[in-house]
Amino acid sequence: xxxxxxxxxxxxxxxxxxxxxxxxxxxxxxxxxxxxxxxxxxxxxxxxxxxxxxxxxxxxxxxxxxxxxxxxxxxxxxxxxxxxxxxxxxxxxxxxxxxxxxxxxxxxxxxxxxxxxxxxxxxxxxxxxxxxxxxxxxxxxxxxxxxxxxxxxxxxxxxxxxxxxxxxxxxxxxxxxxxxxxxxxxxxxxxxxxxxxxxxxxxxxxxxxxxxxxxxxxxxxxxxxxxxxxxxxxxxxxxxxxxxxxxxxxxxxxxxxxxxxxxxxxxxxxxxxxxxxxxxxxxxxxxxxxxxxxxxxxxxxxxxxxxxxxxxxxxxxxxxxxxxxxxxxxxxxxxxxxxxxxxxxxxxxxxx
Numbered sequence: 001x002x003x004x005x006x007x008x009x010x011x012x013x014x015x016x017x018x019x020x021x022x023x024x025x026x027x028x029x030x031x032x033x034x035x036x037x038x039x040x041x042x043x044x045x046x047x048x049x050x051x052x053x054x055x056x057x058x059x060x061x062x063x064x065x066x067x068x069x070x071x072x073x074x075x076x077x078x079x080x081x082x083x084x085x086x087x088x089x090x091x092x093x094x095x096x097x098x099x100x101x102x103x104x105x106x107x108x109x110x111x112x113x114x115x116x117x118x119x120x121x122x123x124x125x126x127x128x129x130x131x132x133x134x135x136x137x138x139x140x141x142x143x144x145x146x147x148x149x150x151x152x153x154x155x156x157x158x159x160x161x162x163x164x165x166x167x168x169x170x171x172x173x174x175x176x177x178x179x180x181x182x183x184x185x186x187x188x189x190x191x192x193x194x195x196x197x198x199x200x201x202x203x204x205x206x207x208x209x210x211x212x213x214x215x216x217x218x219x220x221x222x223x224x225x226x227x228x229x230x231x232x233x234x235x236x237x238x239x240x241x242x243x244x245x246x247x248x249x250x251x252x253x254x255x256x257x258x259x260x261x262x263x264x265x266x267x268x269x270x271x272x273x274x275x276x277x278x279x280x281x282x283x284x285x286x287x288x289x290x291x292x293x294x295x296x297x298x299x300x301x302x303x304x305x306x307x308x309x310x311x312x313x314x315x316x317x318x319x320x321x322x323x324x325x326x327x328x329x330x331x332x333x334x335x336x337x338x339x340x341x342x343x344x345x346x347x348x349x350x351x352x
Contacts, residue, residue, distance in 0.1 A: 075316020108204030134268030152199025
């Protein structure tokens with residue numbers, strides 16, 4: 001399994017643009033300034049609403065133009081441990097139409113084998129080769145960069161998924177679940193000994209993150225020459241349960257960034273690694289691929305930055321208000337309540 005070198009190009013970060021209201025003849029009054037800002041916001045919002053259309057004719061707008069669907073999982077297929085109603089039937093109808101599907105998640109807590117078990121437990125018949133997780137992406141990145149040849153090991157801040165994927169490519173690693181519950185000696189003169197053979201630190205979502213893991217990662221990155229800082233993703237929030245949003249891997253990565261001053265190499269969405277792999281391996285045409293997700297800054301950006309069609313669904317973390325707000329600068333081609341909207345009002349036999 002190999003990726004072309006283009007996959008490893010640095011992650012392109014989007015730049016937020018701020019509009020400034022100026023007065024050509026001097027500083028405006030507070031009231032005039034407020035009116036100008038209000039007008040600017042209304043204009044921007046109107047432009048956004050005109051550019052982001054709610055799916056109304058799915059056959060013409062999406063289905064006829066798409067051969068391959070890439071689905072995010074949490075917030076699109078399930079929420080927490082509950083499948084979103086109607087999803088199994090929708091996926092079955094897409095398969096009956098001959099559409100290819102891949103399921104790409106930024107959640108690194110499970111390996112591909114682990115996610116296969118979750119799909120099965122939810123009654124979703126998804127082949128293992130259609131599943132891609134950010135834990136897989138991290139291992140694939142190390143394989144592409146020939147990390148194994150360095151003779152170094154990896155320190156993992158994360159759960160079992162990353163370690164299981166590293167085992168598959170025979171890259172040695174430490175940390176992960178084994179460091180759960182550990183506490184450093186912070187008594188007077190306390191000193192943490194870290195492993196000088198660590199050549200990369202991978203930070204993935206970790207429900208058991210603690211100060212020991214943060215300090216160990218900090219020492220490896222700051223004191224081991226050439227040690228690479230790798231993040232599976234930067235998601236701000238996630239759905240651990242279907243009841244509310246929970247702090248995502250962005251909080252774990254942020255802790256390591258804060259104490260090292262280093263920016264990570266990001267391997268999950270919106271990094272192009274996985275789409276480059278799919279297109280190279282399967283010969284897919286990007287313009288005929290539609291990325292479907294519930295997040296603007298990962299899923300939709302993954303689509304727009306990589307030449308794909310994009311559809312935002314409101315079944316996860318992004319609200320319609322946020323999508324259409326004047327502050328939002330990331331716009332999908334269309335949006336819908338859920339992927340079940342592909343077949344609203346369409347008899348089942350008509351989609352075969």
